[in-house]
Amino acid sequence: MKVWQPGGHLVSERGAKVEDWSWAQTKRRLATLYRLARPYKVRTALALVTLLAATAVSLAPPYLVGRAVDEVHAGRTHALGWIVVAFVGAGALGIVASYAQTYFTGWTGERMLADLRNHLFRHLQRLSLGFYERNRAGVLISRLTNDVEALDQLVTDGVTSLVQNSLTLAGSAVVLFLLDWRLALAVLTVMPALTTATAIFRKKSARSYRRVRERLGLVTATLAEDIAGMRVLQAFTREAAAQRNFREVSETYRTANQETVVQNAYYFPFVDLLSTVATAIVLGYGGYLVLDGNMKIGILVAFLGYLANFFDPVQQLSQLYSTFLSAVAALDKIMDVLVQDSEVDDTPSATDLERIRGHVRFEDVHFTYNRGPEVLHGIDLDVPAGMTVALVGHTGAGKSTIAKLIARFYDPTGGRITIDGVDLRDVRQESLRRQLGIVPQEGFLFAGTLADNIAFGRPDATREEIAAAARTVGADEFVAQLENGYDTELGERGFRLSLGQRQLVAFARALLADPRILILDEATSSVDIGTEQKIERALRRLLHGRTAFVIAHRLSTIRDADLIVVLEHGRVVEQGAHDELLRRGGLYTDLYGNWAADVA
Numbered sequence: 057m058k059v060w061q062p063g064g065h066l067v068s069e070r071g072a073k074v075e076d077w078s079w080a081q082t083k084r085r086l087a088t089l090y091r092l093a094r095p096y097k098v099r100t101a102l103a104l105v106t107l108l109a110a111t112a113v114s115l116a117p118p119y120l121v122g123r124a125v126d127e128v129h130a131g132r133t134h135a136l137g138w139i140v141v142a143f144v145g146a147g148a149l150g151i152v153a154s155y156a157q158t159y160f161t162g163w164t165g166e167r168m169l170a171d172l173r174n175h176l177f178r179h180l181q182r183l184s185l186g187f188y189e190r191n192r193a194g195v196l197i198s199r200l201t202n203d204v205e206a207l208d209q210l211v212t213d214g215v216t217s218l219v220q221n222s223l224t225l226a227g228s229a230v231v232l233f234l235l236d237w238r239l240a241l242a243v244l245t246v247m248p249a250l251t252t253a254t255a256i257f258r259k260k261s262a263r264s265y266r267r268v269r270e271r272l273g274l275v276t277a278t279l280a281e282d283i284a285g286m287r288v289l290q291a292f293t294r295e296a297a298a299q300r301n302f303r304e305v306s307e308t309y310r311t312a313n314q315e316t317v318v319q320n321a322y323y324f325p326f327v328d329l330l331s332t333v334a335t336a337i338v339l340g341y342g343g344y345l346v347l348d349g350n351m352k353i354g355i356l357v358a359f360l361g362y363l364a365n366f367f368d369p370v371q372q373l374s375q376l377y378s379t380f381l382s383a384v385a386a387l388d389k390i391m392d393v394l395v396q397d398s399e400v401d402d403t404p405s406a407t408d409l410e411r412i413r414g415h416v417r418f419e420d421v422h423f424t425y426n427r428g429p430e431v432l433h434g435i436d437l438d439v440p441a442g443m444t445v446a447l448v449g450h451t452g453a454g455k456s457t458i459a460k461l462i463a464r465f466y467d468p469t470g471g472r473i474t475i476d477g478v479d480l481r482d483v484r485q486e487s488l489r490r491q492l493g494i495v496p497q498e499g500f501l502f503a504g505t506l507a508d509n510i511a512f513g514r515p516d517a518t519r520e521e522i523a524a525a526a527r528t529v530g531a532d533e534f535v536a537q538l539e540n541g542y543d544t545e546l547g548e549r550g551f552r553l554s555l556g557q558r559q560l561v562a563f564a565r566a567l568l569a570d571p572r573i574l575i576l577d578e579a580t581s582s583v584d585i586g587t588e589q590k591i592e593r594a595l596r597r598l599l600h601g602r603t604a605f606v607i608a609h610r611l612s613t614i615r616d617a618d619l620i621v622v623l624e625h626g627r628v629v630e631q632g633a634h635d636e637l638l639r640r641g642g643l644y645t646d647l648y649g650n651w652a653a654d655v656a
């Protein structure tokens with residue numbers, strides 16, 4: 057496990073998984089909350105001081121009422137004045153202390169949650185590509201939104217309520233024994249039933265609230281996936297199936313919530329019943345003691361007041377327990393993300409990669425995805441700086457895996473990859489990727505202007521540089537037709553542009569970043585022939601003087617490569633120039649024949 061220290065690091069503690077309510081797990085939760093509050097020590101201390109003051113003041117009224125009843129019963133009125141003044145003063149102090157406590161607690165709690173949300177997002181950015189290939193985006197969104205929100209009520213009000221009610225409960229119990237130990241012992245007769253009911257409720261509710269968080273994450277994930285794929289759903293008329301699936305997912309969430317409702321419906325009325333039974337015992341036994349002359353009536357009145365102070369916190373804590381369980385389940389889900397290790401870590405001795413020439417070598421490289429079967433089997437490849445390499449082969453041959461390894465989205469499980477003789481595991485990832493340009497099969501665009509998307513890799517680029525990059529790849533023609541040109545808002549994922557236009561923007565983005573190594577992963581597969589011709593002309597300029605790895609099925613892109621590497625089942629089976637490979641009559645000849653037939 058890891059415990060986060062704001063502004064510091066996540067400390068890893070490898071070991072077996074513990075149960076939700078083990079002391080070790082509780083310590084981790086408390087440590088996480090403590091580290092969240094640590095940057096705000098002063099305000100946290102002020103919140104605690106005002107909380108103690110508010111709690112102390114709240115214990116005074118029942119005693120003052122009892123004294124007043126005794127004074128009136130004895131026919132003494134001279135002390136009523138100061139009792140009334142003390143009662144009003146306690147009320148005024150309680151208001152001031154409660155306001156201050158609420159302000160300081162709310163201020164601190166909201167900043168703790170903001171810190172947690174920001175840290176969680178930073179941690180997600182540090183995780184490797186494999187993590188995102190194993191986890192649904194909607195579930196991760198739920199961690200950042202629903203689960204952090206579930207902590208809101210706990211850290212802004214729940215902790216305060218927990219401390220205040222616990223102190224009130226303990227203080228009232230002490231005062232009850234001081235007022236009359238016989239009545240106090242009589243009240244204890246209901247405690248075994250209360251303790252047993254609370255233990256059962258706690259055990260069942262812990263499991264239920266964890267299921268609620270899991271089901272809520274599944275609802276968010278399903279919703280995010282269906283909205284993102286709405287065009288496909290509508291194109292294949294799968295709306296009804298999607299509705300059924302979402303209804304089933306939503307039903308599991310409702311069922312999990314219903315469990316908590318039923319448990320609360322059993323537990324809270326039972327606590328009310330025990331409170332009523334305890335009050336009845338005090339009224340009966342206390343009334344007998346008063347009539348028998350063994351107790352002042354003021355003591356009985358004060359005892360009833362403190363008894364309410366005793367059971368009210370029990371009810372409040374019982375209700376708070378539901379909030380606490382929901383928040384703890386959410387915190388555990390958040391910690392499940394925070395404890396994730398990046399599969400690609402920079403070593404403490406890693407250095408920045410200086411400006412490279414682009415000489416790439418694969419030396420007996422093996423690779424396995426997440427303990428699955430090996431997908432690369434001893435790849436040896438030597439690519440001099442400035443060379444354009446085409447990676448070809450059937451689907452699943454390992455082409456995209458090689459591209460991911462060059463970008464160090466993964467590290468090899470065997471062998472090594474070097475650039476200019478430097479092992480990639482010895483350099484910082486950021487310094488490597490600053491010198492890489494990657495154009496995927498579908499250029500991902502962000503909500504914002506067209507200019508912002510082109511300048512994504514170089515935010516400081518001037519408008520003239522942005523326009524020059526677009527002009528070089530032939531994107532300026534469609535830009536001129538947009539209503540606001542480079543200032544046109546593209547919307548989410550650039551939905552206002554066609555697939556080909558988005559790809560041209562992706563090429564312009566890569567060109568503007570001026571990478572030393574360029575990776576094109578099926579980058580021309582989503583453009584038409586006319587657009588491809590524009591891109592090919594742009595590619596000649598883009599690839600000049602750079603090392604490039606091109607994964608493509610288009611014949612023109614493959615033929616023009618300096619080196620063609622043919623992959624089959626994770627192995628290099630052929631490599632050479634286009635004409636040379638055709639003369640050999642091997643796998644490349646078969647692939648080329650199939651491609652040529654498709655074009656014809």
